Amino acid sequence: MTATEWRDLGLALVVLVVAAGLPFFGTPYYLTLGVTIAMYAVLATSWALFSGPTHYISLATAAFFGLGTYVTAVGIDHLPYWLLLPIAGVIGAVVAGLVGLATLRLSGVYFVIFTLGLAEFIRQVITWAQNLMGTRGLYVLTDLGEREIYWQLLGLAALVFLGGWLIGRSRLGFALRIIGDDEEVARHSGIDTARAKVMLFMVPGAVASITGAIIAPRYVYIEPALAFAPILSFTVVIMALLGGTGRLWGPLVGVIPFTFLTEWVARWFPNQSTLVMGLAFLVIVFLLPKGFVGLIDGARARARGAFA
Amino acid sequence: MKRRTLMHLAAAAVAIAAAAAPALAQDALRIGAVGPKTGPLAGGGAVTFWPNVQLWAADVNARGGINVGGTMRPVEIVEYDDQTNPGETIKAVQRLATEDQVDFILAPYSTGLNLAAAPIFDRFGYPMVTHTATTDKVAELSAQFPNMFFSLGGAQGIATGVVEVLTGLRDRGDIGNRVAMVNVADAFGIELAGAARPQLEAAGFEIVYETSYPLGTQDLSPIMKGAVAATPDAFVAWSYPPDTFALTEQAVIENLAVGAFFTAVGTSFPGYAGRFAAQAEGVLGVGGVHADGAAFQEYAARHEAVTGAKPDFWASAMTYSTFQVLEQAIEGAGTTDRAAVAQYIKDNAFETVIGTLDYDENNNNPAFWTVGQWQGGVFKGVASTGREGAVDVVVKPAWQ
Numbered sequence: 001m002t003a004t005e006w007r008d009l010g011l012a013l014v015v016l017v018v019a020a021g022l023p024f025f026g027t028p029y030y031l032t033l034g035v036t037i038a039m040y041a042v043l044a045t046s047w048a049l050f051s052g053p054t055h056y057i058s059l060a061t062a063a064f065f066g067l068g069t070y071v072t073a074v075g076i077d078h079l080p081y082w083l084l085l086p087i088a089g090v091i092g093a094v095v096a097g098l099v100g101l102a103t104l105r106l107s108g109v110y111f112v113i114f115t116l117g118l119a120e121f122i123r124q125v126i127t128w129a130q131n132l133m134g135t136r137g138l139y140v141l142t143d144l145g146e147r148e149i150y151w152q153l154l155g156l157a158a159l160v161f162l163g164g165w166l167i168g169r170s171r172l173g174f175a176l177r178i179i180g181d182d183e184e185v186a187r188h189s190g191i192d193t194a195r196a197k198v199m200l201f202m203v204p205g206a207v208a209s210i211t212g213a214i215i216a217p218r219y220v221y222i223e224p225a226l227a228f229a230p231i232l233s234f235t236v237v238i239m240a241l242l243g244g245t246g247r248l249w250g251p252l253v254g255v256i257p258f259t260f261l262t263e264w265v266a267r268w269f270p271n272q273s274t275l276v277m278g279l280a281f282l283v284i285v286f287l288l289p290k291g292f293v294g295l296i297d298g299a300r301a302r303a304r305g306a307f308a
Numbered sequence: 309m310k311r312r313t314l315m316h317l318a319a320a321a322v323a324i325a326a327a328a329a330p331a332l333a334q335d336a337l338r339i340g341a342v343g344p345k346t347g348p349l350a351g352g353g354a355v356t357f358w359p360n361v362q363l364w365a366a367d368v369n370a371r372g373g374i375n376v377g378g379t380m381r382p383v384e385i386v387e388y389d390d391q392t393n394p395g396e397t398i399k400a401v402q403r404l405a406t407e408d409q410v411d412f413i414l415a416p417y418s419t420g421l422n423l424a425a426a427p428i429f430d431r432f433g434y435p436m437v438t439h440t441a442t443t444d445k446v447a448e449l450s451a452q453f454p455n456m457f458f459s460l461g462g463a464q465g466i467a468t469g470v471v472e473v474l475t476g477l478r479d480r481g482d483i484g485n486r487v488a489m490v491n492v493a494d495a496f497g498i499e500l501a502g503a504a505r506p507q508l509e510a511a512g513f514e515i516v517y518e519t520s521y522p523l524g525t526q527d528l529s530p531i532m533k534g535a536v537a538a539t540p541d542a543f544v545a546w547s548y549p550p551d552t553f554a555l556t557e558q559a560v561i562e563n564l565a566v567g568a569f570f571t572a573v574g575t576s577f578p579g580y581a582g583r584f585a586a587q588a589e590g591v592l593g594v595g596g597v598h599a600d601g602a603a604f605q606e607y608a609a610r611h612e613a614v615t616g617a618k619p620d621f622w623a624s625a626m627t628y629s630t631f632q633v634l635e636q637a638i639e640g641a642g643t644t645d646r647a648a649v650a651q652y653i654k655d656n657a658f659e660t661v662i663g664t665l666d667y668d669e670n671n672n673n674p675a676f677w678t679v680g681q682w683q684g685g686v687f688k689g690v691a692s693t694g695r696e697g698a699v700d701v702v703v704k705p706a707w708q
Binding site: 130 | 345346347348387388389391392393394395396398399400402403405406407419420423424426427431445448449452491493494495498520522523
């Protein structure tokens with residue numbers, strides 16, 4: 001590892017420790033916002049791990065997230081809670097793998113449409129199963145408060161960043177960057193493009209599923225309409241694009257301002273929140289086409305130019 | 309030039325934010341309200357929840373406010389849209405508690421959103437008098453959240469009410485033994501079908517047709533054709549508002565000849581009678597009120613005068629009643645201390661527009677309406693678990 005890498009790792013550790021201290025010095029309100037930020041940071045960063053290099057826009061986040069909430073909701077009465085998180089991860093990865101095998105040979109808009117349909121499909125399957133069994137919403141009554149949920153999400157975020165960093169340095173990461181630039185070239189260089197894409201697609205699948213499993217105790221009551229709400233998939237994409245997918249920390253710089261923006265809109269414009277959010281999207285798309293990462297990199301490049 | 313423009317923009321933004329902030333009345337009691345204004349439940353919230361928030365605030369302030377230990381304090385509502393998203397409900401309730409520091413918070417709308425908010429109400433000790441949460445797990449929930457109260461009843465009670473109504477009609481000789489039952493394959497429909505099936509069989513009914521359909525099904529004619537072919541004496545649908553309307557429409561088209569026709573959520577909406585007019589006569593639905601009672605009629609008139617819309621004949625009055633419970637408990641306890649108010653709700657009974665509300669040891673209201681029937685353009689309660697004012701059920705006349 002180079003000196004810069006050691007520095008970055010140290011910096012990341014400091015940020016993690018400071019973030020973990022939030023429950024001790026913030027009000028409960030900041031902790032609630034902290035849970036929201038940590039949840040979207042995990043989802044958007046893992047989303048960008050796949051969609052960043054490959055340029056495949058996945059709208060399947062809600063599908064995996066909902067799957068995870070159901071793992072906790074069904075399993076909480078039978079298994080210890082800590083066992084449910086890895087189970088959710090494995091189920092999420094397996095489903096993502098199957099979906100990937102079926103769809104990642106498709107490209108562009110077909111993949112987008114399929115992933116959007118996936119959340120609805122899994123939701124209908126669960127509803128059908130519940131219809132056969134005659135049960136409806138499931139209750140998740142635990143002692144886990146926002147503090148415990150926040151720390152779990154923070155731990156998961158650390159894993160995602162570590163995983164993302166390792167993938168970036170691996171042969172797989174290199175292969176994906178080539179695929180993203182030109183899939184034809186990648187195939188001619190002897191890269192098994194389908195295999196590489198499927199393997200990487202399993203990462204956001206597993207992570208979103210674990211996130212759902214962690215969040216389930218916060219929602220207390222799990223029913224399909226709430227667990228598989230499609231808006232989650234869109235929010236994750238918008239946040240990641242606002243930050244920028246070119247760098248590992250890109251989505252994070254989108255998630256934080258976006259969370260505060262939605263909070264500000266919800267507070268001061270409770271009757272026009274959808275309208276104001278729509279205007280905000282337009283501004284983002286027109287003024288920040290490359291996200292904050294583009295803005296920051298541009299400023300750096302200019303600064304270097306000025307000093308050269 | 310650019311910088312100046314930016315400054316102007318910033319100044320404008322600050323001015324907008326300041327103007328949007330509600331002026332703080334010095335002695336006002338601040339009450340938080342969180343409910344769906346957008347998202348899948350926005351329609352239900354617009355009929356049942358928000359008009360009652362508006363009406364209650366208007367009623368209280370017309371009286372000069374709530375008497376808190378000898379001081380009359382008007383109420384000021386701080387309201388947020390939760391977008392039918394539990395994450396947003398949690399954020400909004402948290403915001404009300406710690407940023408707006410409201411004195412009390414009205415319970416959110418629907419089962420799922422209430423339960424998502426319950427841990428925060430609990431942490432800050434706010435009494436949570438729910439109006440639209442239906443659950444069969446009252447004992448577990450009130451053990452976990454001691455200040456949470458349940459008013460609207462659960463699936464078991466509603467299923468029992470329907471079976472009782474059908475049994476009554478059969479014992480009178482109005483209908484036979486054959487029941488067709490359908491349900492929407494979603495939360496509420498699944499649970500009620502599951503609760504009703506064994507009860508119907510135990511009461512000696514024969515289920516001659518049973519099926520479910522996915523949420524959002526547009527074309528329900530195959531369902532109704534199947535029901536007609538089974539020649540039932542009674543038809544029961546555990547349906548949501550869109551399918552309640554669609555199934556009734558198909559029943560008219562296919563001329564389903566039954567002596568009892570029951571559709572669930574939405575039957576009690578004023579719009580149901582508006583849509584089907586004379587065809588609605590004799591239709592049974594979930595819920596009901598003591599429609600002939602002076603309390604309800606006076607409430608309905610005020611509701612229409614203040615909000616411009618009619619209340620529905622089930623959850624509207626219940627929603628308003630829970631606000632009355634909170635109001636009377638604050639006056640009774642004579643303080644805004646949340647623990648004292650919650651304790652007062654546990655210890656006392658309250659006179660409301662739906663009658664007396666008296667929560668039991670599990671914080672549950674044991675007396676609720678289960679079945680109502682359209683009779684002469686009014687949806688009247690015909691079965692309940694202990695409410696006064698039920699009218700006799702009539703046999704469904706043929707579709708006209």
